[in-house]
Amino acid sequence: MNKKSDFHASAEQINKLKTVIEESRSVKGCLMHVLQEAQTIFGYLPIEVQTIIAEGLGISLSEVYGVATFYSQFSLTPKGKHRISICLGTACYVKGSDKILEEVQKVLGIACGECTEDGLFSIDSCRCVGACGLAPVMMIDNDVYGKLKPEMVKDILKKYTDKEANK
Amino acid sequence: METKMINLKINGIPVSVPEGTTILEASRKAHIEIPTLCFLKDVNCVGSCRMCVVEATGARGLVAACVYPVAEGMEVRTNTEKCRQSRKMTLELFLSKHKKKCLSCERNHNCELQKLSLGYSVDEDRFKGEDFVLPIDTSTPYVVRDNDKCINCMRCVAACKKQNVNAIGPIGRGFNVHIGSAFDRPLAESPCVGCGQCIVACPVGALSEKSNVDEVWKALSDSSKKVIFYTAPSVRATLGEAFDLPIGTNVEGKMVAAIRRLNPYAVFNMDVTADLTIMEEASELINRIKTNKPLPMFTSCCPAWIKFIEQTYPEFIPHISTCKSPQQMFGALIKSYWCEKHDINPKDVFVVSVIPCTAKKYEAQREQMPDDVDVALTTRELARMIKTAGIKFTELPDEEFDNPFAVGSGAGTIFGATGGVMEAALRTAAHMLDGNFEVLDFFAVRGTKGIKEATYLVAGHTLHVAVVSGLDNARTLVEQIKSGEKSFDFVEVMSCPGGCVNGGGQPTLSDSVRNSVELKEARAKALYSSDNNNELRRSADSPVMTLLYEEFLGFPNSHKAHEILHTSYKAHKTI
Numbered sequence: 001m002n003k004k005s006d007f008h009a010s011a012e013q014i015n016k017l018k019t020v021i022e023e024s025r026s027v028k029g030c031l032m033h034v035l036q037e038a039q040t041i042f043g044y045l046p047i048e049v050q051t052i053i054a055e056g057l058g059i060s061l062s063e064v065y066g067v068a069t070f071y072s073q074f075s076l077t078p079k080g081k082h083r084i085s086i087c088l089g090t091a092c093y094v095k096g097s098d099k100i101l102e103e104v105q106k107v108l109g110i111a112c113g114e115c116t117e118d119g120l121f122s123i124d125s126c127r128c129v130g131a132c133g134l135a136p137v138m139m140i141d142n143d144v145y146g147k148l149k150p151e152m153v154k155d156i157l158k159k160y161t162d163k164e165a166n167k
Numbered sequence: 168m169e170t171k172m173i174n175l176k177i178n179g180i181p182v183s184v185p186e187g188t189t190i191l192e193a194s195r196k197a198h199i200e201i202p203t204l205c206f207l208k209d210v211n212c213v214g215s216c217r218m219c220v221v222e223a224t225g226a227r228g229l230v231a232a233c234v235y236p237v238a239e240g241m242e243v244r245t246n247t248e249k250c251r252q253s254r255k256m257t258l259e260l261f262l263s264k265h266k267k268k269c270l271s272c273e274r275n276h277n278c279e280l281q282k283l284s285l286g287y288s289v290d291e292d293r294f295k296g297e298d299f300v301l302p303i304d305t306s307t308p309y310v311v312r313d314n315d316k317c318i319n320c321m322r323c324v325a326a327c328k329k330q331n332v333n334a335i336g337p338i339g340r341g342f343n344v345h346i347g348s349a350f351d352r353p354l355a356e357s358p359c360v361g362c363g364q365c366i367v368a369c370p371v372g373a374l375s376e377k378s379n380v381d382e383v384w385k386a387l388s389d390s391s392k393k394v395i396f397y398t399a400p401s402v403r404a405t406l407g408e409a410f411d412l413p414i415g416t417n418v419e420g421k422m423v424a425a426i427r428r429l430n431p432y433a434v435f436n437m438d439v440t441a442d443l444t445i446m447e448e449a450s451e452l453i454n455r456i457k458t459n460k461p462l463p464m465f466t467s468c469c470p471a472w473i474k475f476i477e478q479t480y481p482e483f484i485p486h487i488s489t490c491k492s493p494q495q496m497f498g499a500l501i502k503s504y505w506c507e508k509h510d511i512n513p514k515d516v517f518v519v520s521v522i523p524c525t526a527k528k529y530e531a532q533r534e535q536m537p538d539d540v541d542v543a544l545t546t547r548e549l550a551r552m553i554k555t556a557g558i559k560f561t562e563l564p565d566e567e568f569d570n571p572f573a574v575g576s577g578a579g580t581i582f583g584a585t586g587g588v589m590e591a592a593l594r595t596a597a598h599m600l601d602g603n604f605e606v607l608d609f610f611a612v613r614g615t616k617g618i619k620e621a622t623y624l625v626a627g628h629t630l631h632v633a634v635v636s637g638l639d640n641a642r643t644l645v646e647q648i649k650s651g652e653k654s655f656d657f658v659e660v661m662s663c664p665g666g667c668v669n670g671g672g673q674p675t676l677s678d679s680v681r682n683s684v685e686l687k688e689a690r691a692k693a694l695y696s697s698d699n700n701n702e703l704r705r706s707a708d709s710p711v712m713t714l715l716y717e718e719f720l721g722f723p724n725s726h727k728a729h730e731i732l733h734t735s736y737k738a739h740k741t742i
Contacts, residue, residue, distance in 0.1 A: 047350050047742070060333030061349040061742060062357070070340045076350075 007046045016041050021056035031067055035074055044075040080115045080122035082160050085139040089128030097136035103150040107157055175241040190232035190243055200679050201245050202283055204320050204370055206233040208682040211325035217257050221245045229253055255287040263296030266315035272372040279370035279678055306353030308532050309361045309377055309525040314345045317373035323365035331639035334359035349742055358478055358741045360471040362662045363525030363671015376525050379542040380552055386517040393432035397497050398521040400438055401583025401667040402546050404693035408674040409550030410560040415689040417697055420565020425553045436568040438575020440493035441582040442706035447490045447732055449596035450723035452657055461485045463655040466588050468492045470530035471662035475638055480645055481738030489733040494520045494527055498539030499731045504719045517541045521549050523670035535734045545672025577698030578706045584691035585636035585666035586612040589659040594705045601626035607704045615665045615687045631655045637664040
């Protein structure tokens with residue numbers, strides 16, 4: 001689902017990024033910091049943002065992209081309004097969190113790392129949220145759902161779609 | 168200050184080396200070659216592949232010899248069972264996700280991974296890796312990347328970084344790491360300039376030139392086609408390497424004989440259009456100086472450099488000489504002058520240029536001159552054709568190029584090394600400005616130094632010149648010119664470090680050779696000694712030049728010369 005980037009940013013966001021770059025560029029090894037800030041500003045790191053960073057820091061786009069794809073904390077695709085994060089850490093994994101992930105992907109019709117067409121949900125996997133006693137665990141935004149079974153997924157997601165529909 | 172010497176033993180042999188030397192370098196003193204994969208002298212030294220692991224006293228576990236410095240009293244063992252087992256395992260892991268299509272691989276018999284696998288008796292199927300089918304990048308006219316053969320040694324990335332082009336880098340993490348351009352875009356959209364330094368750095372077959380060999384075979388067996396070959400100056404200095412001749416052997420005569428045995432219509436000498444380039448370029452330079460046109464003038468023979476300027480510094484386009492490169496001039500000349508003279512329809516001619524370069528494949532397709540050259544073949548591709556045709560290269564007699572394009576000046580020959588175009592131009596330009604100027608050797612512009620500057624006084628003109636090789640150096644110089652820190656009248660640029668002799672289309676030598684020989688010097692020597700032995704040292708003195716201008720072109724920079732031998736440039740964007 002590598003859709004063409006439909007990146008929209010406000011002048012304010014761009015200026016914010018440029019300020020971060022300006023403040024960081026003299027610091028050796030600042031790329032990570034700039035990428036983190038950029039992700040906070042834009043929610044993800046599309047080619048347009050990475051190009052501004054590369055030009056601003058005087059490094060190549062291939063280097064920026066290399067770092068952005070090395071760390072799982074960075075996303076190249078937009079995130080949904082509700083961010084689903086499924087723990088694939090050891091405890092959750094042995095308790096079958098891969099089945100939970102599979103179910104979420106099936107229900108939403110997107111792969112891990114992607115965002116639904118309507119922009120409502122995005123799925124990511126993570127490594128341990130520190131609630132191993134509740135394994136397998138999934139987080140949606142800041143809510144934690146534990147002791148999950150695949151058949152519970154549909155209802156949980158419905159809560160969010162209903163909430164949006166009632167708005 | 169005197170360097171401190173360190174005494175150590177390698178496999179029991181005492182050696183003494185300067186402090187800071189790595190175990191890998193020190194072992195050479197004991198005449199021991201430690202196997203390497205990711206290491207490449209002057210290019211890559213990261214200690215990541217773990218092939219060069221050795222046992223050393225004072226170290227915990229095995230250490231990577233390419234990065235581990237020697238210490239006083241150290242005892243190194245390079246071939247213990249522990250080392251051998253570790254290397255074997257490393258190789259088997261590499262092979263677990265390596266596309267083992269060795270039979271048809273361009274690097275078959277010339278592959279570092281294959282060589283080591285044989286030496287360590289590996290089981291290539293010991294670990295059944297996950298199928299990992301990555302797309303093959305054929306987006307450019309000059310290089311093919313097959314990442315399923317890649318071992319992630321990073322040598323290509325380091326070579327690109329050394330050029331300061333940075334078109335490629337590692338993408339992703341862990342098992343998914345692969346080499347590519349930003350956002351996994353095709354290489355053609357990246358800032359790649361086609362220099363091919365990544366190809367000659369690759370230890371395996373993950374990178375190769377986009378081969379045009381089949382097209383040439385087809386043309387050769389087409390009775391309606393007259394196939395014309397011509398060879399660039401530096402090819403004669405390197406082709407022998409593909410037939411195990413010593414580096415720096417000038418094989419001009421055998422090369423001509425070998426090509427003739429492929430049965431083309433004619434074999435010509437590209438030194439001729441190197442001379443022609445000089446006639447046009449020297450005249451252009453003098454004209455620019457006299458009419459206050461943009462200076463410095465940059466040379467235009469190197470297509471990777473042209474692509475670099477068009478992409479990175481378009482504001483400098485007016486500074487590039489409008490002369491086509493010798494490759495393009497030759498094609499244009501054959502399809503005009505030569506065809507007219509022999510009453511041949513240019514459509515029936517198939518022009519094959521043999522070059523040390525991958526960017527020349529791109530140049531042959533440039534929109535400004537798509538019909539001059541039909542195919543550009545690298546030195547490697549020519550060697551492959553000669554081998555396939557069963558021609559016993561080393562047994563061949565020396566033969567001469569065909570007339571009328573057989574003889575070039577020594578100035579044309581040195582085009583293949585950094586400083587060569589500058590020296591060739593100076594010989595003719597100085598003589599054009601002052602008929603009594605007899606100096607023929609311009610030593611200050613010779614040698615493999617990345618940036619060379621010199622000043623010459625000719626007929627009352629002070630000429631400030633610079634010679635750069637390697638695109639990183641070129642970038643440095645352009646920035647200095649841009650900022651006003653430096654100013655020159657004439658600048659020669661070759662994208663590959665050391666010039667065309669070290670081009671991306673030259674024979675791929677084994678690591679053991681590349682890591683111990685100064686390639687650029689050894690190859691360039693063949694060209695300079697040929698120049699020295701040539702009675703013709705100045706392009707303008709060549710009888711072929713006299714013939715061409717009298718019969719066809721009129722005079723340098725004439726209207727006709729402009730029409731056929733000059734070109735234009737256009738800015739373009741990359742990601």
